[in-house]
Every structure is written in C-alpha cells, then in structure tokens.
Amino acid sequence: METINKHYFSDMGVMLGRSMRHILRSMDTIITVTITPIAMMLLFVYVLGGAIQTGMDNYVNYLLPGILLMAISSGIAYTSYRLFMDMQRGIFERFHSMPIARSAALWGHVLTSLVSNAISVVVIILVALLMGFRSSAGILSWLAVAGILALFTLALTWIAVIAGLSATSVDGAGAFAYPLIFLPFISSAFVPTETMPSVVRAFAENQPVTSIVNAIRALLAGQLVGSDVWVALAWCVGIMLVAYFFAMRVYKKRM
Amino acid sequence: MQTNAIQVNGLHKSYKQLQVLKGVDFEVQNGSIFALLGSNGAGKTTIVKILTTLLEQDGGTAAVNGFDVASKPDNVRQSISLTGQFAAVDEILTGRENLIMIARLRHLDNPRQISDDLLNRFSLNDAADRRVSTYSGGMRRRLDIAMSLVGKPQIIFLDEPTTGLDPEARLEVWKIVKELANNGTTVFLTTQYLDEAEQLANRIAILHEGKIIANGTLADLKKLFPPAKVEYIEKQPNLEEIFLAIIGKKEKI
Numbered sequence: 059m060e061t062i063n064k065h066y067f068s069d070m071g072v073m074l075g076r077s078m079r080h081i082l083r084s085m086d087t088i089i090t091v092t093i094t095p096i097a098m099m100l101l102f103v104y105v106l107g108g109a110i111q112t113g114m115d116n117y118v119n120y121l122l123p124g125i126l127l128m129a130i131s132s133g134i135a136y137t138s139y140r141l142f143m144d145m146q147r148g149i150f151e152r153f154h155s156m157p158i159a160r161s162a163a164l165w166g167h168v169l170t171s172l173v174s175n176a177i178s179v180v181v182i183i184l185v186a187l188l189m190g191f192r193s194s195a196g197i198l199s200w201l202a203v204a205g206i207l208a209l210f211t212l213a214l215t216w217i218a219v220i221a222g223l224s225a226t227s228v229d230g231a232g233a234f235a236y237p238l239i240f241l242p243f244i245s246s247a248f249v250p251t252e253t254m255p256s257v258v259r260a261f262a263e264n265q266p267v268t269s270i271v272n273a274i275r276a277l278l279a280g281q282l283v284g285s286d287v288w289v290a291l292a293w294c295v296g297i298m299l300v301a302y303f304f305a306m307r308v309y310k311k312r313m
Numbered sequence: 314m315q316t317n318a319i320q321v322n323g324l325h326k327s328y329k330q331l332q333v334l335k336g337v338d339f340e341v342q343n344g345s346i347f348a349l350l351g352s353n354g355a356g357k358t359t360i361v362k363i364l365t366t367l368l369e370q371d372g373g374t375a376a377v378n379g380f381d382v383a384s385k386p387d388n389v390r391q392s393i394s395l396t397g398q399f400a401a402v403d404e405i406l407t408g409r410e411n412l413i414m415i416a417r418l419r420h421l422d423n424p425r426q427i428s429d430d431l432l433n434r435f436s437l438n439d440a441a442d443r444r445v446s447t448y449s450g451g452m453r454r455r456l457d458i459a460m461s462l463v464g465k466p467q468i469i470f471l472d473e474p475t476t477g478l479d480p481e482a483r484l485e486v487w488k489i490v491k492e493l494a495n496n497g498t499t500v501f502l503t504t505q506y507l508d509e510a511e512q513l514a515n516r517i518a519i520l521h522e523g524k525i526i527a528n529g530t531l532a533d534l535k536k537l538f539p540p541a542k543v544e545y546i547e548k549q550p551n552l553e554e555i556f557l558a559i560i561g562k563k564e565k566i
C-alpha cells in the first residue's frame with residue numbers, strides 16, 4: 059500500500075504523458091471537434107446573426123459561450139472513445155495487474171479530457187477573435203471563465219467515463235454525446251429565451267446550458283454576474299458528483 | 314520453507330447463470346513452467362484473471378507467491394506480470410515508449426537502458442521508434458511479452474501467448490519462454506495447443522467443464538492413455554490423443 063501511495067503522482071504523471079502523446083499524435087481529433095462549432099459560429103454570425111436581436115451589438119460576443127460548450131460536448135465523445143479502446147485492447151488489464159494505484163489509469167483519461175478540450179476551446183477563441191470577438195474582461199474574469207469551463211468539462215467527462223466503460227461498441231461509446239451537443243440550441247446560447255414559446259422557454263431557462271452561458275457571457279463582457287454564476291456552478295458540481303458516483307460504480311464492476 | 318509459486322484450492326466462479334469454474338485445484342512449483350490446457354470457453358482466462366487480481370472468485374482460495382489474491386492483491390501485483398490473451402500494448406506509442414512507460418510505472422531506475430536491452434533481446438531494434446500500430450502480429454506479441462519482463466517479475470502469466478502467430482513467430486515465443494524458465498522465473502501459460510504444452514511445460518493440467526481432469530508431467534499423462542494401444546501403434550500417443558481419450562472417458566461416465 060505504502061509504495062502505491064508514495065508513487066501516486068509519478069504514476070499519474072506517466073499516465074498523463076501517455077495521454078498527451080495520444081493527443082499530439084491525433085491532432086485530427088482536435089480539428090474534428092472544433093470544425094462543427096466553428097462552422098456553426100460562421101453560419102450564425104454571417105448568415106443568421108443579422109436577423110437576431112440579442113440586445114448586444116456584437117453577435118460574436120453573444121454567441122461564443124454557447125459555441126464553446128458545444129465544442130466541449132462533442133470533445134468528450136473522444137474521451138469515452140479513448141477509454142473504450144483502452145478497455146478493448148487490454149492495456150487497462152495490464153495496468154491493473156501492476157503494482158500501481160488502480161485509479162491512475164482512469165484519472166489519466168480524465169486529465170487528457172481536460173487538456174484536449176482546453177486546446178479546442180483556445181482554438182475556437184482564436185477563430186472568434188478573427189471574427190470580431192472582443193472582451194473587456196480582466197484577468198480574474200478570464201480565470202473564472204476558465205474555471206467554469208473546466209468544471210463543465212469535468213462534469214461531462216465523468217458522464218463520458220460511464221459511457222466509455224459500459225459501451226459494447228465503438229459507436230455506442232460516443233453516441234451519448236449527441237443530445238448534449240444539441241442542448242445549446244434550446245437555451246440562451248443562440249437567441250434570447252424571451253422569444254420562445256412558453257413550454258420551450260421554461261425548459262430553456264431551467265436547463266444547465268442557459269445559466270452557464272449567461273454566466274460566461276457576463277464575465278466576458280466585464281459585467282456584474284448575478285445569480286447565474288452560482289446556478290451554473292451548482293449545475294456543474296452537481297452533475298459532476300452524480301456522474302462521478304455512477305462512473306465509479308461502473309468502474310468497480312467492470313474491473 | 315518453500316511455498317509454491319501458485320496454490321489454488323476449490324476455486325469457483327460463475328458469470329450470472331453460467332458456472333465456469335466448479336472447484337479447481339492445482340499448484341505450480343517455483344521456477345517451473347506450468348501449462349493449463351483447455352478448449353475455447355473452458356475458463357482458462359477466468360483463472361488467469363483471478364490469479365492476476367483482475368477478477369474476484371466466488372469461492373475457494375488462490376495464493377500467488379504466498380499471498381492470497383483476495384486479501385493481499387497489492388503483494389500479488391508486486392510479484393507478477395500478465396501478458397493477456399489480447400496484446401496489451403499502446404498502439405499509438407512506439408515500441409520504445411511502451412517499454413519506457415512500463416519501466417516508469419514500475420519505478421525502475423534506468424527506464425531507457427531497460428528498454429534498450431529488451432528491444433535488443435526481442436529483435437525489435439529496427440522497429441523501436443515506429444508506432445506499434447504498424448507492427449505485425451508477431452512483433453506486437455514480442456513487445457507485449459517484453460513489456461511483461463520489465464522489472465523481472467518472479468511469476469509470469471501468459472494467456473495463449475502464441476494464438477494467431479505464424480509457426481516462426483511461435484517458435485520465437487517458445488524460445489523466450491524457455492529462457493525465462495532457465496533464469497528461474499515461474500511461468501504459467503494457457504494454451505489450446507497440445508503440442509505447445511508438450512514442448513514447454515514441466516507440468517500440464519487439463520481444464521474441462523469447470524474442473525481439472527488431469528494434472529501431471531507429460532509422462533504421467535501418457536500413462537493415462539490405455540497402454541494396450543501402444544503395442545499396436547508404432548508412434549507414441551501425443552498429448553492430443555491423450556486429451557481426447559480422457560475427455561471421451563469422462564463423458565461416457
């Protein structure tokens with residue numbers, strides 16, 4: 059036991075190094091993950107945006123938070139894909155029969171998910187800057203945005219872990235992400251919720267994406283964030299804890 | 314005191330309704346090669362998984378290197394390494410990176426030196442810096458076994474190490490296994506190939522319908538074969554015939 063505890067972080071480091079190589083050698087996944095959100099951004103800004111009344115004069119600024127969430131939602135499909143492949147190929151069995159902390163292999167995937175999604179987010183922000191995105195946010199606000207996005211990624215990552223561990227086919231491993239990718243459409247991500255029919259509006263205003271989008275939007279605009287940021291945090295942490303709990307149960311059962 | 318490398322008593326395991334192991338007993342002496350023989354679905358991998366702490370048994374006990382697999386899994390993991398039925402290599406990394414990764418995870422001092430030595434020994438030098446996804450089946454299996462040798466574990470589990478290999482690659486794996494045993498490593502291997510057990514193992518156990526139906530040296534097993542037949546047939550019975558004879562006998566009862 060002692061040796062295992064002593065080496066926990068160095069083991070995690072090895073796992074992270076492995077995953078980073080995976081990410082760097084499959085840059086095409088970053089492109090695949092970012093291309094659809096970028097296309098959506100172009101479509102909404104240059105085709106539909108003129109007709110949308112948001113109350114903000116710069117539609118890219120309005121749109122960006124939702125686009126980022128969309129990218130993360132599609133990015134985590136790869137998290138469950140990578141996990142599924144590791145299980146299939148038996149490399150997990152090798153790790154688990156070695157004297158290292160069992161959770162190190164799993165946490166390696168979680169860290170990978172954070173890093174690769176962070177790369178996608180940066181790529182999309184750079185494209186948004188080219189398209190006219192501007193922010194008056196200070197360093198603290200940016201840190202808060204990064205924190206919220208990281209929590210959101212973590213929450214979805216644990217859902218991806220459940221999917222990756224329990225999937226029986228490659229397609230199944232990624233399928234869970236599709237509904238998540240479309241959640242931003244029924245939220246305040248693209249248009250204000252006020253114009254939606256009442257049932258849709260009720261859903262939109264009470265689902266996690268709206269509060270997260272509103273909080274990030276306010277932070278980037280350098281405005282005071284109201285209760286949205288707390289609702290957003292509560293959603294992220296809540297989803298994360300529930301998903302973590304179930305992911306661990308599946309993990310124990312599968313291992 | 315000399316404990317056995319592996320000691321298994323009354324092992325039971327079911328997957329839901331399916332009873333796979335119905336009281337398995339055997340022991341493996343230190344430094345020997347032990348072959349577990351069984352047809353598809355006999356439960357060989359299930360036994361390997363229990364012994365390597367990947368799966369918990371429903372009943373019975375198993376000890377590896379003197380440590381109970383259920384209560385002392387960490388000590389067991391310190392003593393063993395596993396080459397599973399399907400190559401457990403990282404396809405995206407190179408052969409060298411795979412070996413270095415395992416050496417780091419085993420907290421050894423000189424990962425690069427260790428990987429160089431193993432690459433040499435397994436004739437993987439030329440392919441060392443290529444991604445494993447470009448390797449042939451035989452190269453992959455060699456790397457897989459090389460990864461299991463990192464850190465010189467006392468007991469090595471090989472689950473069907475030569476399934477799917479061409480005859481040449483198979484001979485190479487046999488050579489490696491023999492070398493291991495010569496250096497004092499205990500080798501537990503499973504196989505469906507009777508000639509493989511015949512070639513390699515000091516002791517052979519046959520797993521059939523959840524139990525060990527025969528266990529002994531090759532000579533012991535040959536004695537089980539009806540001797541009358543030997544008089545009329547020029548050729549010695551090989552293990553395949555013994556296996557079929559034993560199974561046939563059991564099924565008649």
Ligand SMILES: Nc1ncnc2c1ncn2[C@@H]1O[C@H](COP(=O)(O)OP(=O)(O)OP(=O)(O)O)[C@@H](O)[C@H]1O
Pocket residue numbers: 328331333351352353354355356357358359360398505
């Ligand atoms: N996780 C599982 N859930 C349900 N049944 C399983 C599971 N793993 C194995 N089995 C079943 O248990 C039986 C024994 O499987 P096992 O993999 O141990 O056999 P094996 O001797 O290794 O076979 P093979 O030579 O094909 O590798 C098979 O009938 C298999 O279908």
Ligand SMILES: [Mg+2]
Pocket residue numbers: 357358359398472473
């Ligand atoms: Mg098997």
